[in-house]
Amino acid sequence: MTNTTGGLVMLKEMLEKLPPSEKKIASYILNNPRASISCTTSELAQLSQTSSAAVIRLCKSLGLKGFQELKLKVVGDLQKNVEEGYRDIQPNETHASVLEKMTNNSIQSLKETAEVLHLSELSKSVEALEKAETIHFFGVGASGIIAKDAQQKFLRINKKATAFSDLHMVAMLVGNVKPEDVVVGISFSGETMEVAQILELANKRGATTISLTKYGSSKVSDQATIKLYTSASKEATFRSGATSSRLAQLHVLDILFMCVASTQYNESIQYLDESRDAIQYIQQKQRK
Template sequence: MTSTTGGIVMIKEMLEKLPPSEKKIASYILTNPQASVTATTNELAQQSQTSSAAVIRLCKSLGLKGFQDLKLKVAGDLQKNKTEGYRDIQPNETHASVLEKMTNNSIQSLKETSEVLNLEELSSAVQALIEADTIHFFGVGASGIIAQDAQQKFLRINKKAMAFPDVHMVATLIGNVQPNDVVVGISFSGETIEVANIVELANKKGAKTISLTKYGSSRISDRSLIKLFTSASKEATFRSGATSSRLAQLHVLDILFMCVATNQYDESIEYLDETRKAIEFIQQKQRK
């Protein structure tokens, strides 16, 4: 993992999705984090009235390598300064209060995303994008806007990228994908049926699939070859604005873009310079 924190975030997000024995262990850790990080596998099993095998299964469910990995991340959480967490706005709030709350929520989302983003999966995604003949980004609604942002970024470094919002158009394109193409399915919930179906189709056609969802098992992440996660930020009353989750998605795609660009640094600088010149040329023509 990229961080020695984030264990509590992972457990909270996965809690209701876990089998009964794993859920008992997860609940015990949330209630007794300090005791959990000093326990052995057998001790935690006894304290939570489960089994050592269930402890190992919990770590697998969380996408971790083992109990030591989980203890390290929970211990890191205990060392962090307490934060206010996500806060929703209230009726007739002052502009200053909205500014402060939105800034706090955005920072929280980016920090938690860095905690749940798996470095090995990230590296696999970067390599797939570097080798891709064509990259297909697809999301619905607010995630569709994220897909379009990713498209324009990768186009600027001369990567063939597509981002159509129409599911029929995307299905038509995916119907002819090649094994060296990459399909990136974007959905905060991970349950958007249109995105899940496109990822499934891409798998059947032999393309590499990457998911970008909130942390945890979901319809889309479970169907994807490479799984990238953002913070499971709590979007409350104004969920339709997709504020914190949108920033987290943009953050991950910016990381992917920068990783690809730095791998082919000289070429990327050249491509970016050429695209900048092309835009300046068009702007000058329009002013005449």
């Protein structure tokens, strides 16, 4: 799914941030996906009243190797079943309807995240986290909760990890990071200035930086050496889209955790067992 779908999602999410010529091409593809997949680069340029060079630039803006890869992703999108999209709850919604809508939103968000998550960046992240001496997770507000969850997971397999929510505390930590450390900045919007500043500081110290944002260029992702994306869930009155985006962030960090644990499988099993034993020991002591 990651390799053969997601073209239309990428185009939709990047549309407003693209330069004028690339935006014209993206709009044409979104409005005429079936016609676009049968075009050559020059034919698409002519139909969108742009240039072949602009088509190539669009593909690069999407993080793709070329127009052929974009066409393959659009073809995959066209072969998928029609999806309902994100739906927010209405006044006096029935419990059954809320259940259905929230489940649909979560499934949609996870599917789209799988489509926009680049495997090459995922592999780089796993390698960096596996080798890291210490991992520093940082997010503000709801993203700070995601950071704490990630810290808890990696501590369970004996990876040194921090997840402070106080900006000054994080700045002190990151001000002393080493090249062997990894700093992960989490921000759904990608525009959280504090997170961007922490990644900038980490870059100056020579640490590896990883961003986790919604798809597209942003202040946070622009500061990261490795960029991970989630689906850009739609915000609405009751923030059901934001709820789904939180699940997508957790999903990506779960994937990272499982990948790292898999690469050191025997050690991870041992650490998990020891962590479980330690918790059970404390619980038994508290009951006495």
